[in-house]
Structure formats: structure tokens, C-alpha cells
Amino acid sequence: MNDILTTFGLDWGKFIAQCLIVVVVYIILSKYAFGPVLAMLEERRARIEAGEKNLKEVEENMAKAEQKVQALLDEANGDAERLIAEARESSEALRSQKSQEAINEAQAIIEKAREASKLEHQTAMNELKRDFGHLVIEATSKVTGKVLDDGDQKRINEETAGQVSL
Amino acid sequence: MDLNPPMISLNSLSPLIAAGGLNAPELPSLAWFTNSIFVALIVTVGVLLFTRMATKSMKLIPDGKQNFVELVIEFLYNQVEGIVGKHVAPKAFPLLATIFIFVITANWFGLVPGVGTIGWGETNAPLSIEHMETPLLRPATADLNMTLALAVVFMFVWLWVSIAELGVLGTFLHIFGPKGGLKGALMWALMPIFFFVGLIEVISIVFRPMSLSLRLFGNVYAGETLLATMQTLGTTLGFPGWLSAISSVAFPLPFYFLEILIGALQATVFALLCAVYIKLSTSHEEH
Numbered sequence: 137m138n139d140i141l142t143t144f145g146l147d148w149g150k151f152i153a154q155c156l157i158v159v160v161v162y163i164i165l166s167k168y169a170f171g172p173v174l175a176m177l178e179e180r181r182a183r184i185e186a187g188e189k190n191l192k193e194v195e196e197n198m199a200k201a202e203q204k205v206q207a208l209l210d211e212a213n214g215d216a217e218r219l220i221a222e223a224r225e226s227s228e229a230l231r232s233q234k235s236q237e238a239i240n241e242a243q244a245i246i247e248k249a250r251e252a253s254k255l256e257h258q259t260a261m262n263e264l265k266r267d268f269g270h271l272v273i274e275a276t277s278k279v280t281g282k283v284l285d286d287g288d289q290k291r292i293n294e295e296t297a298g299q300v301s302l
Numbered sequence: 303m304d305l306n307p308p309m310i311s312l313n314s315l316s317p318l319i320a321a322g323g324l325n326a327p328e329l330p331s332l333a334w335f336t337n338s339i340f341v342a343l344i345v346t347v348g349v350l351l352f353t354r355m356a357t358k359s360m361k362l363i364p365d366g367k368q369n370f371v372e373l374v375i376e377f378l379y380n381q382v383e384g385i386v387g388k389h390v391a392p393k394a395f396p397l398l399a400t401i402f403i404f405v406i407t408a409n410w411f412g413l414v415p416g417v418g419t420i421g422w423g424e425t426n427a428p429l430s431i432e433h434m435e436t437p438l439l440r441p442a443t444a445d446l447n448m449t450l451a452l453a454v455v456f457m458f459v460w461l462w463v464s465i466a467e468l469g470v471l472g473t474f475l476h477i478f479g480p481k482g483g484l485k486g487a488l489m490w491a492l493m494p495i496f497f498f499v500g501l502i503e504v505i506s507i508v509f510r511p512m513s514l515s516l517r518l519f520g521n522v523y524a525g526e527t528l529l530a531t532m533q534t535l536g537t538t539l540g541f542p543g544w545l546s547a548i549s550s551v552a553f554p555l556p557f558y559f560l561e562i563l564i565g566a567l568q569a570t571v572f573a574l575l576c577a578v579y580i581k582l583s584t585s586h587e588e589h
């Protein structure tokens with residue numbers, strides 16, 4: 137074995153020197169390369185993991201917020217529908233009330249007009265009866281040539297008014 | 303020093319056989335400082351500088367060098383974790399990743415033009431040599447000292463990880479103890495066999511550094527030899543000077559791509575086997 141190793145150039149001095157080189161490379165790479173790089177990889181992995189976790193939390197919060205928004209929207213829709221229904225009912229009642237008031241007012245106006253008309257008709261009739269009475273009295277006095285006294289005139293007026301039915 | 307070992311017949315490639323810079327110029331007080339150690343230092347400094355630049359001011363959103371280093375380390379960590387498990391991965395990963403990054407960088411650095419081809423040798427013209435005898439730069443993994451150093455350091459870390467995971471007694475029982483959940487009389491009856499199997503296991507463990515180091519060394523060394531052979535094939539076949547010059551570039555070119563692949567493959571095999579050894583020694587028996 138020794139002969140083989142010597143033939144291939146094995147020398148303890150050179151061998152120890154090479155061992156030292158290997159150990160130095162091993163130590164320095166471990167400290168200044170592998171350590172920092174593995175730490176950085178671990179930090180990056182932890183950050184990605186934390187990011188994933190945060191993302192999951194954000195998604196959960198978002199889902200909860202969406203549910204909350206949906207609930208609020210549903211509630212708002214319910215309120216809006218209720219308000220619309222109330223407004224519709226209120227407007228219907230108001231419309232009905234106003235219509236009734238208008239009808240009543242119109243009826244009152246009509247009634248008033250009717251009464252005024254009736255009164256006017258009555259007045260006109262009275263005036264007509266009186267004028268007709270005067271005409272009958274005048275005609276009677278001219279036909280008979282007699283001056284009619286107040287009693288005659290009153291009787292003729294009453295008879296005329298009684299016979300005229302307008 | 304034996305530059306032409308009998309087991310290697312390619313005499314023209316003798317300098318390449320001198321893995322580890324056996325033939326490199328040696329300073330009196332720096333005998334250990336060979337051309338391959340010099341390359342190993344260049345690779346070390348290159349890897350460390352690059353990773354330091356990439357990780358000096360790290361950002362949460364990476365870019366450029368940081369992105370590349372993170373990509374490599376994350377990929378390697380996932381592979382290691384897949385083999386040794388989540389629990390052992392933090393302990394095993396630094397060395398396995400170091401081995402992979404260092405070996406692949408060293409293997410590919412050996413393919414840089416000039417590495418192994420510029421140096422000293424018998425000159426045939428000014429600034430030209432007939433045969434390379436002592437290259438200025440030698441691929442670090444073409445040096446058995448380096449590959450063995452990688453394997454031995456791994457074995458120490460392997461032992462530490464195994465004991466940290468199972469304890470001293472647990473490691474001993476893992477090797478010599480009964481397997482398959484045997485209990486009672488049958489377990490005691492088979493105990494000698496388990497002990498014998500444990501001895502074989504110990505022998506295989508002892509030979510692991512050799513198998514690991516020789517496999518890597520052999521592959522890289524063979525790759526260097528192949529490239530050098532292809533480079534000088536024109537001259538060997540007696541081509542004219544101009545054709546020989548062209549062939550010295552054209553012939554090795556496809557093999558450079560092959561060596562790029564083999565460089566990555568050998569780094570993967572080395573790191574993968576180390577991971578499997580850790581997995582085998584730290585897996586808990588199901589009782």
C-alpha cells in the first residue's frame with residue numbers, strides 16, 4: 137500500500153498542507169457562505185409562510201366583510217321596502233283623504249250653488265208673481281174701469297198667486 | 303523520485319504522472335508547496351472570494367451573484383436533505399457542499415488552457431518544449447494528496463456526525479450489533495456472524511478514503527492524460543508541422559467537453575458517496 141501511495145506521489149507534508157486547505161475552505165464556506173445563505177433561505181421561507189398565512193387571514197376577513205356587507209344590504213333593502221310600502225300607504229291615504237275632501241268641497245259648492253239657484257229662482261218667481269199680480273190688477277182696473285182699493289188689490293194678488301203655479 | 307512508475311506506460315506523459323508536483327521546483331523550506339497546492343490555493347481563494355462577494359450584503363430579493371450562489375446552495379441542500387434526511391442534513395451539508403463545490407471548481411480549473419501545459423521541459427525552440435516535464439500549474443484533483451485530504455477530512459466529519467447522531471455506543475452497535483430486529487435466542491446465536499459482518503464493515507470503512515480519493519484522482523489524472531495525448535497525437539503520428547499545430551488544438555477539443563462533463567460527474571459522485579456513507583451510518587434501526 138505504501139509503495140502504491142508513494143508511487144502516486146503521496147507525501148505527508150503535502151498531504152497535511154492539502155488537509156489544511158480543505159479544512160480552511162470548509163470552515164470559511166460554512167461561516168460566510170452556507171450559514172448566511174441558508175439563513176436567508178429560511179427567512180424567505182418564513183416570510184412566504186407568513187405571507188400565505190396573512191393572505192388566508194385577509195381572505196377570511198374579506199369573506200366576513202362581504203357577509204357583513206351583504207347583511208347590511210339585506211337590512212337596508214328591507215328598510216327601504218318597508219319605507220316604500222309605508223310611503224305608498226301614506227300617499228294612498230293622503231290621496232284618498234284629499235279626494236274625499238275635494239269631493240266634499242265640490243258637493244258643498246254644488247249644494248251651495250243649488251241653494252243659491254233655488255233662492256234666486258224663488259226670488260224671481262216671487263217677483264214674477266208680484267209683477268203678474270200688478271199686471272192683473274192693472275188689467276182688471278182698466279177692464280172694469282174701477283179703482284181698486286187695497287183690499288181688492290190684496291185679494292186679486294192672493295188669487296192670482298194662488299192660481300199661478302210656476 | 304519516481305517520475306515514471308512502471309504501472310504507467312506513457313513515458314512521454316511522465317510529467318503528468320507526477321501528480322502532486324513531485325517534479326515541481328522545491329524551495330528548501332517550502333517543500334510541501336507544489337504546483338498542485340498552488341492551484342488548490344488559487345481555487346480556494348477564487349471560491350471564497352466569489353462566495354464572499356455574493357454573500358457580503360445579502361438582500362431579500364437576490365440578484366446576480368447572490369442569486370447564483372443561493373441557487374447552487376439551495377439545490378445542494380435539497381439533494382443532501384433528500385439523501386441523509388432532514389435531521390442530519392444541517393450537520394452533513396456544509397462539508398458535502400464544500401467537497402462538491404471545491405472538487406468541481408478544481409476539476410474545471412484544470413481544463414483552463416495553460417494549466418498542465420505551461421512549464422519546464424526539454425526545449426526544442428525558444429519558448430517551446432518538446433515534452434512537458436514540470437508544469438507550472440497542475441490540477442489540484444490530479445494530486446493524490448489533495449483527493450486523499452478531501453477523503454480523510456470527510457471521514458473525520460463522518461465519524462463526528464455518526465457519533466453525534468447515534469452516540470459512541472450506538473455507533474458501535476450500529477456496526478457490530480444485531481440487525482433486522484432480531485431478539486432472544488436467535489439474536490445470541492447469530493451474534494458471532496453479526497460481529498464478523500461488523501469487522502468487514504470496519505474494513506470497508508477504513509478503505510473508504512482510499513476508494514474515494516483514488517477514484518477521483520484516477521479519473522482526473524486519466525482526463526489529463528487523454529487531453530495531453532490528443533494534444534500531441536499529431537506529432538506522434540508524424541504529421542507535418544503546420545498540421546500537427548492544427549491537430550494539437552482540434553483533436554483535444556471534443557475531449558475538453560467530455561472532461562467538463564466528467565469534472566462535474568466526479569464531483570457529484572464524490573459528494574454523493576459521502577452523503578450515502580453518512581446516511582448508512584446515521585440511519586436508525588427500526589425496532
